[in-house]
Amino acid sequence: MIRRELLLWGIVFLVALALRFYNFSYPSFQWMDEAGHVAAASNYWDNGQFEPDNWEHPPLRHIMLRGFLQLFGDNPAGWRMRNILFGAFSALLTYLLARCCGGDRKAASMAGLLLATDPLHIVLSRFTFEEVYGGTFFLAAIILHLKQNRRSSRLMLSAFFMGCALATKWYYLPCWGVIMLLALREDENYRNPRSTLFIATSYLLIPFSVYLASYYLWFGRGYNPGELFEFILNGYHSLQEYRPQGYDPNLLFLSHTSAWEWFTTPIIVGQGTYLEGNRGEFILYTNNLPVWILTFPAMITLGFLAVKERSLTTARPLLFFCATYGLYLLVSRPAFLYSATPLLPFAFTAIAIALRRVTVRYGDRWYYVALGVILAWNGYLYPLVTARKLPMAPYRYLLDTPDVKIHD
C-alpha cells in the first residue's frame, strides 16, 4: 500500500518537474519581470533595498533568489530553478492535500496531475513569479497542520512555513487565521489553557519571527522594529492605491483586473511571435477555463456533501478556497490572473474529489475518461504556454478571439 502511494507521489512530482524543467532556459534572456526580480535580489542582499522591485511586498523572495543565484549562477538556471522545484513540489503537495480532504488515491492523483499540468501553473513555474513558491510554502503549512496528529514539531513546522508564505506575499493572511482557529478547535484544544497557549504562541510568534527575520537586511539600513510597523502600514496603504491606470499600459494582465473573472470568463494574455510558414511561438497566461470552470460547481458539491455528511474534512478545500479567494474579491486594487495561483490546489482538489464521487457511482472507467480528457487538453495547451514553435492552425480559434491579448 505504502509503495503504491509512494509510486503515485513520484509520478505526480516527476510529471510536474519534467513539464516545468523541459527547455526552461528558453528564452535565454531575463523575461518580463525577471529583470526586476533578479536585480532586486542582489540589491536587497547588498544594500537592504528593494528596487527595482516593489517595496510593498515582503523580502523573503529576494533572499531565496539570491541563494539560487549563488547556487546556479546568474543564468536561466539561477533565475528559474527556484520556481521549477517549488512548482513541482506544489503538485505533490496538492496530491497530499486531496488525501487530507477525504480523497482516495485516484482523487488525489487527479488533483496532483491537474496542478502538474495546469498551463498557468506551468508558465509561472518557469519564471520568477512569487505566487509559485509562496503558494508552496502556504500549501506545506496547511498540510502539516492537517497531518499534525497532535505532534508539536509538525505544528511548529506548519507555523514556520506559514511565516515563509507571509514573508513572500500577504495573500495568505486570512487562511493563517483559519488554520489557527482550526487547530484550537481540534479536540477542543481551546478548553485546555496550556494547549491554547502553545497553539496561539506557535501560530503567531513563529510566523512573526520569520517575517521579521526576512527584513534583517533592511534593518541593516538603520531601522528599528517600530519603523518596520510604520513601513508595513505604508505598504498596505500604497497597495490600496494601486489602480489599473497607474500601471505601464503595456502590462499584459491589464485586460482582466477582477478576481470575479478567474473561474468564469476565458482569459488568455501573453506574448507571441508569428513565424514564417504559418507557425508561431507563445508564452501565454490562461485560466484554462474548460477545467477551471468546474471549480464553483465542485465547491458547491463539496459544501453540500460536507453538510450532509457533517464532515469538516470534506469541507476543507471549500474553507481554504473561500478564505483565500475572499481577500482577492474584497481588495480595491486590481487582481491579476497570476494571483489565482494559490487557489489552484484547493480548486483542483475540490474538482478531483467531486469528479471521483461521481465516477464511483457510475463506474471507474469514467474516472479514467475524465482524467484522460483533462490531461489531453492540458497537453494540447502546453506548447502554447512554453514558447514551443507550433503550427498556428490547431490554435487559431484560441488566438484569434478578440479578447486574447498578445503582444508581439
Place this chain on the structure above:
Amino acid sequence: MYANRTAWTAAVLLLFILTVASVTVHGRNNRSFAPGRTTTTVDSPEKAYAVWQGQKVKGRILLLFDAYPHAGGLVSYNGPPRLSPSNLVEFGVLKNVIRKIYLIVPDLQWDSFLNQKGIIPLREVPGMGKGVYLYNLNGIPFMAVTPSSLPRLKEKVLVYVNNRLLTGEEAEQLLRGKGITSDIFITCQQGGHP
C-alpha cells in the same frame, strides 16, 4: 496532547524575543552619528554628501528644508546612480546614509504642496496635524510636514537647508523650539529654487 507544550511555548517565545533583539541591535549598529557637531555651508547641494561621507554617518534621519527632491528611483539612472546637484537626497538614500526623511513644507504652502504633480500622499502621519507619508519608489518613510506640526525627535538628525527657502538661522531656531538636535547642519547657498 502535544508533547512538551510548555517547554515549546517557552522556546517559541524565546525565539521571538531573540529575533526582535537581533534585528533591533542590527539596526542600531548600522546607525552612525558624527562625533561632534558640524555646521557648515556649501555652495552646491552635492557637496553636502561629501560632508556626510567625511563624518561617516549612515542610517540617519534627514530634516530637509528644501523643495521635493528628485526621487525617480534606480530606473531613472542609466547605469549605477551618480551624485549630481539634483539628486543629493536620493543618492543619500541609495547609499544608506538616509533612512527616513522629514520634508519641511511651510505652513502657508501646505495645501498647494499636496496638490503638486508627483506628490502622492499615502496616509496621514498619526499625531501630526499637517503631516503625510509620501509614496516613493524606495519605500523609505518619507514624511512631508509643516514646521508647526514637526514632532520633537529624540534622535539626532541630519539637517539640510536650502538657503533660498529659509536661512540657516531660521531653521536652527525652529529646531531649538522643538528640542531637536543635529550633528551635521548644512546650509546650501546655491540650492535650486524651492
